[in-house]
Every structure is written in structure tokens, then in C-alpha cells.
Amino acid sequence: MIEVHGLTKRFGRTVAVNHLSFDVRPGRVTGFLGPNGSGKSTTMRCMLALDRPDAGDTRFDGRAYGSLHRPLFEVGALLDAGYVHPGRSGRNHLRTVATSNGIGATRVDEVVALVGLTDVSRRRVRTYSLGMRQRLGLAAVLLGDPHTIILDEPANGLDPEGIRWIRDVLVHLAGQGKTVLVSSHLLSEMAQMADDLVVIGMGQLIDTSTVSDFVSKHARHWVRVRSPQVEVIAQQLRSRGATVTTLDVSGIEVVGVPAADIGELAARSGAILHELSPLQGSLEDAFLEATAGSQEYRSVAPTAPTATTGVAPGGAT
Template sequence: MITAENLTKRYGAKTAVDDVSFTVRPGQVTGFLGPNGAGKSTTMRMIVGLDRPTSGHTTVGGTDYRHLKAPLREVGVLLDAKAVHTGRSARSHLRAMAATHGIPARRVDEVIELTGLTSVAGKRAGKFSLGMGQRLGIASALLGDPHTLILDEPVNGLDPEGVRWVRQFVRYLAAEGRTVLLSSHLMSEMSQTADQVIVLGRGKVLADAPLSELVRSWTTSQVRVRSPRAAELADRIAGDGVTVTSAGAGLLDVAGLPADRIGDVAAAHGIPLHELTPTTGSLEEAYLALTGESVEYKTKEIA
């Protein structure tokens, strides 16, 4: 379990993390989301003792990370895949890390195979592609077979097979009862991976909820209706709290009325239906609605 209590970090006049509190529980994948500059990486760095909080504190498994006797065996961390001696091979890098904790060489071979690095294990890390570098970073995080994993953008640069592997693997680890904190800017991927979502914006916690609850709270459910008498049906179902939008010839998007009620109205008036499909919002839509006022670096919208 990871806990953060009233965590604050200031750099001069700038407050990067502002009174942040949350708990990352074992047995589930917790997504850590937020715009660039929201404070995610700073928070992760404070959890693992790379940055000292201005105030507040964090623990991993009930202990300050700096007081862990064997950090690699308890917490696997990927914050910067480039943090490796570029002249060393992948195998040499992992063996050097393993030596600091008395981890046997066979475990190095295991994580090399597990992360798909076998064919390049003897190659210098400085020659790695972005994706191979990410795989080496993940291998480093897994080296001590830790109970807790903290991964910052682990799928960055990976090919589709690698992205799917990361998704399936972190879910497997969570199912084993481990604690997984995972950051990503890929909303479509996070929607398939995370159980719980923590969203930061301008250094503050904007949301901390199950993914399904977050999407339900910040998006609007609709029903896609297709009928040759769509205009007549639109008149029949109109009312307070109901929004009907034409989505094309014979096509309606209806908000504020469930599919079964729309079907009942259509049947009562003999209106044929060719489609009646409930749709729900996406994590991306919920995220954008939630963080709209917290984006520090905004781009110009394209008309």
C-alpha cells in the first residue's frame, strides 16, 4: 500500500504539489493521471525519496521509503528509463543492480526473458531504441520481485504488442495482491488497465474514484436511435430533462431517457426502430471535462 498525507512540494514561489492525500491499495491497478505540470512525477519522486516534501509525508507498506532495508525487493520503480549507464549492456546493468541487493543472477535472466530483451541483452543500452529502453526500465523495476510497482509512462515508445503485454502484466500483478501505481497520458489504454483513478491538476487532487464511477460522474450517457420516422419519434419523446440531437438522416442521439423507455414510446405509436443502442462516455471525455480548468500548457484549438 502507498499512502500520501498532506503532501506539499514547493520550488521557490511555485507550488508543484499542494496538500495531496491519497491511498493506493493492493489488489488493483491505480491510474495516476493529470495534464503536463500537474505534479504527478514530483509526487512519484517524493514517494521513493528522490525529492523531499516541503511538508506532509508518504509511506510504502507503512514505512518511509528511505527507511526500507531492501528497496528493490519491496518497491519496483520506473521513473526515467534513460537513467542507465549507456556503455553497459542490458545484462550488465541489471547484474549491477542485482548485486546491490544480493539478488541472484538467475533473476536477471528471468526479467530479461520476461520483458523480451533476450536478443539484445548483450547490447549497450545507449544503442537501444525508445521501446527497448522502456523494456529495460521495466525489467529493472521487476528485478527484486517487489510487492509494489510505481511506473511512470511505462508504455511510452512500445509497439502494440509491448503495450498489450504491459497492460496484461500489471493486471496480473494486481490480481496477485500487489500494489500498482501507473501513470499514462494514453486514456484509451488506461481505460482498459486501471481499476481506480487518481487525477491531479495544478498540484491538487481533482478526483480519486473507481474508473467506472469517474466516467459516470463526468460524462453524459446517451442512446443512439435509428428510425425511418426519427423526426416523429423525436417529438414523441421530447420533454423536461430530455435532449434529442439529430445525428444524421433517420438518426438521433437521446440524452436523459433510457433505451427501454424510448422503445416503449416507439412501440406505443407504431414507430419502427432499426437501432436502439445505449452509449456511455469515455475516460478521455471524463478526463478532459475534469481537468479543463487545470491545464497549464494549453494548445490552440483547430477550427
């Protein structure tokens, strides 16, 4: 169990994390979501006593991280796969970490095998791909078989097989009763592996709930209707104040009226229904909706240069 209470971290005048509180329950994968610059990594660093919070604290099963002796047996964390000396071999990197907590070389070789790096473990890390470094970082997390696991963007740089592998590993670990907190920008992956979500924006808590509740609460809901008499149905729905979008000659999408009501309305009108599908937006839709007011960096849709702009070769104008 992780308990974060009133965590606040400032960098000069910038408030990176603002009075953030949430709990992470054991036996579940909890996704930690937020737009770029929302304070996820800072929060994780504060939780692990790497950054000094200006206020608030974090408890791991009731204990502050700084008070843990041999914390690798209690909390395994991967904050950045790049935190490795490139001139050191992967195995030696793990040995330095393991030895500091009294963990022997046998366990190092076990976790190296577990993450599939046995063949390359004696190669220097500078020859590793980002995906291999992620696996190395995960090996370090697993060294002490901890009951709490914190991962910051663990799927970065992994190929599809690697992403599936890490998802399976995390779900398996949560299934063993471990507490798993994982941040990721891959929302489709998060939708598949997370049970709970903690969503933050601009350093503040936006929502914390189960994934299904979060999507129900924040994603758009609509009903797709297909009927040979679709215009009749559409007209009646518009008269009830519903938003109706025409898909094609026999299809509409309706926002604001439940599917059951549309079915009854169609029956009363004598319209035949070929499709009546209640639909819901994805986790990505829900996330974008929930964090719409908390995006620090906003992009705009790319536009083609106009004829008068005259972009020269090489990008110079």
C-alpha cells in the same frame, strides 16, 4: 498498500503538488492520470524519497520509503527509462542496481529473459531503442519481485506488441495481489488495464474511484434512437427539454432523457423503434471533462494560413 497523505511539493513559488492524498490498494492496477505538468512525476519522486516534499508523507505497507532497507524487495519503480548510463550494457546496468540490494547475477539474467532482452543485454544501452530501454527499466523493477510497483509512463516508446505485453504483465502482477500504480497518457490502454484511478490536475486531487465509476460520473451519456417516425419522437423529446441532435433522416441522439423513458414515449406515440441504445463517453472523454479546468497547457485547433499571410518556403514569413 500505498498511502499518500497531504503531499505538498513546491519549486520556488510554483506549487507542483498541493496537499495530495490518496490510497492505492493491493491486487488492483491503479492508473495515475493527469494532464501534462499536473504533478504526477513529482508525486512519484516524492513517494520514493527522491524529491523532498514540503509536507505530507507516503507509506508503503505502513513504512516510509526512506526507512526501507533493500527496497527493491518491497517496491519496484520505473520513473524514466532514460535513467541509464548509455555507455554501460543493459546487463551491467541491472547488475549495479541488483548488487546494491544483495541480488545476484542469476536473478539479473532471469529478469533480462523475462523482458525479452537476453540477446541484447550485453550491448551498450546507447544502441537500445526507447522500447528496449522501457523493457530494461521494467527488468530493474522486477529484480526483487516486489509487492508494490510504481511505473511512470511505462508504455512510452513501446510498439503495439510491447504495449499489450506491459498491460498483460501489470494485470498479471496485480492478479498476484501486488499493488500496482501506473501513470500513462494512453487512456485507451488505461481503460483496458486499470481497475482504479487517481486523477490529479495542477497538483491537486480531482477524483479517485474505480474506472467505471469515474467514467459514469464524468463522461457524457446519451441515447441513440432510430425510428421511421423519428421526427415525432424528437418533437416530443424537445418539448420535455431534452437536447436532440439529428443524425440522419431516421436517427437522433438524445441527451437528458433515459433510454427507458424514450422507449415508453415511443410506445405511447405508436412509433416503431429500430434502435434504442444508451451510450456513454470513453475514459478519454471522462478524463478531458474531469480535467477541463486543470489543463496547464492548452492547444488550439490548427488553422490553414490565409491567403494574405503568405508563408514562405521553410516557414519564414
